[in-house]
Amino acid sequence: MFKYFKSNKIFVITSIAQKYVLFLFIVVLTIGLTEALILSPEDYKQSDAVRIMYVHVPAAWISLGIFLSLALFSVGSFVFKNKNFVLISKSLAPSGFIFNIIALVTGSIWGKPTWGTWWAWDARITSMLILALFYGMYLLAWRIYEDKEYVVKVTSMIAILGVINVPIIKFSVDWWNTLHQTASINILSNTSIHISMLIPLGIMTAAFALFSLLIFLMKYNTELIKVKNKGLDRL
Amino acid sequence: MINEIISMNGYGAYVWTAFSFTLMSFATLYFVTKLQLLKEQKRFASKFGSLTLEKARTARSQNINKEILSNTSNI
Numbered sequence: 440m441f442k443y444f445k446s447n448k449i450f451v452i453t454s455i456a457q458k459y460v461l462f463l464f465i466v467v468l469t470i471g472l473t474e475a476l477i478l479s480p481e482d483y484k485q486s487d488a489v490r491i492m493y494v495h496v497p498a499a500w501i502s503l504g505i506f507l508s509l510a511l512f513s514v515g516s517f518v519f520k521n522k523n524f525v526l527i528s529k530s531l532a533p534s535g536f537i538f539n540i541i542a543l544v545t546g547s548i549w550g551k552p553t554w555g556t557w558w559a560w561d562a563r564i565t566s567m568l569i570l571a572l573f574y575g576m577y578l579l580a581w582r583i584y585e586d587k588e589y590v591v592k593v594t595s596m597i598a599i600l601g602v603i604n605v606p607i608i609k610f611s612v613d614w615w616n617t618l619h620q621t622a623s624i625n626i627l628s629n630t631s632i633h634i635s636m637l638i639p640l641g642i643m644t645a646a647f648a649l650f651s652l653l654i655f656l657m658k659y660n661t662e663l664i665k666v667k668n669k670g671l672d673r674l
Numbered sequence: 675m676i677n678e679i680i681s682m683n684g685y686g687a688y689v690w691t692a693f694s695f696t697l698m699s700f701a702t703l704y705f706v707t708k709l710q711l712l713k714e715q716k717r718f719a720s721k722f723g724s725l726t727l728e729k730a731r732t733a734r735s736q737n738i739n740k741e742i743l744s745n746t747s748n749i
Contacts, residue, residue, distance in 0.1 A: 487682035545692040664714040
């Protein structure tokens with residue numbers, strides 16, 4: 440299975456894929472923004488403030504998804520001793536962190552007209568802030584430590600410890616009384632959000648996922664070249 | 675029509691700020707990542723150029739090095 444994770448094969452794929460993903464991202468984002476800002480209806484309670492949902496919710500979903508992948512690849516690097524898993528998790532982290540920040544900032548902007556406050560120490564907001572701190576620690580660790588073996592251990596521990604926070608974020612609205620409403624979109628049961636809002640939300644989520652894929656591909660190529668640069672030094 | 679889109683029933687400042695922040699974050703992350711990639715590609719090309727003939731031949735035997743060089747030439 441791991442023959443597919445050989446760096447030269449992956450480098451070719453990631454180099455070619457970048458331009459296609461960028462093109463697809465621009466197309467999907469344009470459609471998503473038109474739907475989110477113009478075509479989708481206003482909410483009967485929140486009026487047009489509901490449109491912030493189309494950037495806030497996908498950003499939160501993707502930052503959670505990326506952190507989950509980060510933890511899985513970290514476990515993978517421990518179990519299989521595959522260095523590519525380390526490079527993959529390192530390349531995923533920057534976009535996850537940015538999406539986490541976007542979720543926090545747009546949530547704060549959305550909070551003012553709907554709750555009357557920019558910030559509240561609500562269970563979901565606080566747990567999202569903790570996730571941002573884990574992302575921050577993960578990225579900082581790569582900058583601070585120079586010993587490769589040590590930094591891999593530290594960052595893997597941060598990712599594995601931090602992933603405990605992911606189900607807390609997901610179920611915080613059920614476990615505690617929070618300002619956030621309970622989940623409106625369920626894969627296994629009925630979704631309470633109307634289709635006219637679900638479509639733009641889906642398109643924006645796809646656009647955000649494509650952007651995180653694009654950043655991942657670019658970052659992964661950068662990491663591979665760094666490895667090869669060190670290889671040239673050793674020649 | 676345009677005024678309605680801009681004002682968003684009085685929520686325009688919130689909606690447009692949220693969307694602008696998101697798009698600016700995207701643009702910043704994209705350009706920072708692109709710059710890092712270009713910097714590493716240039717570093718690789720200059721290191722490769724300073725190799726002796728024999729070392730360059732050894733380095734060129736690895737497929738990935740050829741790929742990096744071919745991408746660098748497109749910069």
